Amino acid sequence: MAKATAQPCPAQLAEALRYAVFPGGGRVRPGLCLAVAKAYGDPDPELSDAAAVAVELLHCASLVQDDLPCFDDAPLRRGQPSLHRRFGQEIAILVGDALIVMAFSAVASHVVAWPAKASGIVAALAHAAGAPAGIAAGQAWESEASVDVAAYHHAKTAALFEAAAVAGAIVGGADSRDWRLTGGLLGEAYQVADDLADASGESDRLGKPTQQDGKKSRPSIVHDLGMVGAVARLNSLLDQAVTSIPPCPGRSDVQNFLSLAAARLCPPELRRPRNGAEPDHGSQLA
Amino acid sequence: MAKATAQPCPAQLAEALRYAVFPGGGRVRPGLCLAVAKAYGDPDPELSDAAAVAVELLHCASLVQDDLPCFDDAPLRRGQPSLHRRFGQEIAILVGDALIVMAFSAVASHVVAWPAKASGIVAALAHAAGAPAGIAAGQAWESEASVDVAAYHHAKTAALFEAAAVAGAIVGGADSRDWRLTGGLLGEAYQVADDLADASGESDRLGKPTQQDGKKSRPSIVHDLGMVGAVARLNSLLDQAVTSIPPCPGRSDVQNFLSLAAARLCPPELRRPRNGAEPDHGSQLA
Numbered sequence: 001m002a003k004a005t006a007q008p009c010p011a012q013l014a015e016a017l018r019y020a021v022f023p024g025g026g027r028v029r030p031g032l033c034l035a036v037a038k039a040y041g042d043p044d045p046e047l048s049d050a051a052a053v054a055v056e057l058l059h060c061a062s063l064v065q066d067d068l069p070c071f072d073d074a075p076l077r078r079g080q081p082s083l084h085r086r087f088g089q090e091i092a093i094l095v096g097d098a099l100i101v102m103a104f105s106a107v108a109s110h111v112v113a114w115p116a117k118a119s120g121i122v123a124a125l126a127h128a129a130g131a132p133a134g135i136a137a138g139q140a141w142e143s144e145a146s147v148d149v150a151a152y153h154h155a156k157t158a159a160l161f162e163a164a165a166v167a168g169a170i171v172g173g174a175d176s177r178d179w180r181l182t183g184g185l186l187g188e189a190y191q192v193a194d195d196l197a198d199a200s201g202e203s204d205r206l207g208k209p210t211q212q213d214g215k216k217s218r219p220s221i222v223h224d225l226g227m228v229g230a231v232a233r234l235n236s237l238l239d240q241a242v243t244s245i246p247p248c249p250g251r252s253d254v255q256n257f258l259s260l261a262a263a264r265l266c267p268p269e270l271r272r273p274r275n276g277a278e279p280d281h282g283s284q285l286a
Numbered sequence: 287m288a289k290a291t292a293q294p295c296p297a298q299l300a301e302a303l304r305y306a307v308f309p310g311g312g313r314v315r316p317g318l319c320l321a322v323a324k325a326y327g328d329p330d331p332e333l334s335d336a337a338a339v340a341v342e343l344l345h346c347a348s349l350v351q352d353d354l355p356c357f358d359d360a361p362l363r364r365g366q367p368s369l370h371r372r373f374g375q376e377i378a379i380l381v382g383d384a385l386i387v388m389a390f391s392a393v394a395s396h397v398v399a400w401p402a403k404a405s406g407i408v409a410a411l412a413h414a415a416g417a418p419a420g421i422a423a424g425q426a427w428e429s430e431a432s433v434d435v436a437a438y439h440h441a442k443t444a445a446l447f448e449a450a451a452v453a454g455a456i457v458g459g460a461d462s463r464d465w466r467l468t469g470g471l472l473g474e475a476y477q478v479a480d481d482l483a484d485a486s487g488e489s490d491r492l493g494k495p496t497q498q499d500g501k502k503s504r505p506s507i508v509h510d511l512g513m514v515g516a517v518a519r520l521n522s523l524l525d526q527a528v529t530s531i532p533p534c535p536g537r538s539d540v541q542n543f544l545s546l547a548a549a550r551l552c553p554p555e556l557r558r559p560r561n562g563a564e565p566d567h568g569s570q571l572a
Contacts, residue, residue: 091426
């Protein structure tokens, strides 16, 4: 970030780049990347850091872009004015570009030290960010008359979680294919949680507008399954994610990470009660 | 392109990605990259191809974005409806993202075979595309109240020409710093030519709207130097570019490439007459 915002960077672009990334949200995606690398002793911490940074930069780029007038037209993000409301649409679009470039640059700067690992990470990031099945493709499904809902959700949210887990596994020297499933399940859980949050209408707590899926006629798991069904799906995906963790030296640490991520995901009233009873979703959630 | 537009790519995004890249314009930037690599025998043609492709994809991304309503709001590009007029703003923004990802992906896929060279090329591309001094930064200068005109022109146009020459030199195993100047001078010449074309008002010939610099109060060399001064500057930059070509086995081939590029740049009435007389810029060009 220091390098990207140094002279001769135009002042507003520099300020907006920092605004897009700091303070962050949950940093769950880079956390997943680092947790997986640590499960194998994190043998190349500079590379895992770079991969985690790249994943988060791509995520931040996607948020800035999601909020644009032609997409969600969101006035708020993380409780602050959305980037384009603060700096204008032009700067917001350019911030998206620059963050994507920074993401690839962060990993590519380690290519000489770790060619095979860095190459694998860049490929995973590119798959998660672009076409045919990354974030850009996910958002593009919203422009189609007929939507492949599974492809839409996978590309829009799960793909970057997959890449985060895969990148961590690559740094750890593990078979990254084993980790794709775990990342993808956590990502799917995040998509369900996002749909639930949107449907909940709690924009104050979330720091962003809600009830957008209905307004924009976007595919939503809550629309398909109802609140009760969506909550059940969320809990099931989180269980599956934990079960899917491949055998590795730090398996319990990854389990802990997923549990913490799950706690962040579920608002209290949706959390699975420990006694196994149905969660208390009142009539307002039905 | 085949990979990016394959299943499960949403249909409109796939069509728009092809629309952004085919048919192309002059392909001058990738041509420069290949000409420089060939001046050293093009020892790794797969890598020079990938670098040339990446340079062109970044250029195409910048054109799609330049044309957006919040930037130039251009209805035409290369004589066709601009991408956002044809596919909508959402898809245009996503095409920009996906093309940037494709550019880095193209080079990164050769990292294992040529770690040092690919690393240098990615760094050059990132420098040319992002912040603080690449295309995104160049466009961001247009949002500043006070513009550093040299930084603006360099970032918006010259940086990618520099990267093209540098990438070709890296593939060729040459000292890329020597080629930065040549690329930058050709890029500066393109910027002057673009300002001249804009001022000329010949939107039919150019296939895009003209007289935008004045309307948008953008810095323009024609505004600063007048038509006669700008033409003199263009010819001087092209001369300097040719003179700056470093000693290399294929120096005359690069000279030829630059001459052809120069011929493309100058509309006939602005070309320096061979007898050394002043160019014939009629009253409509004054």
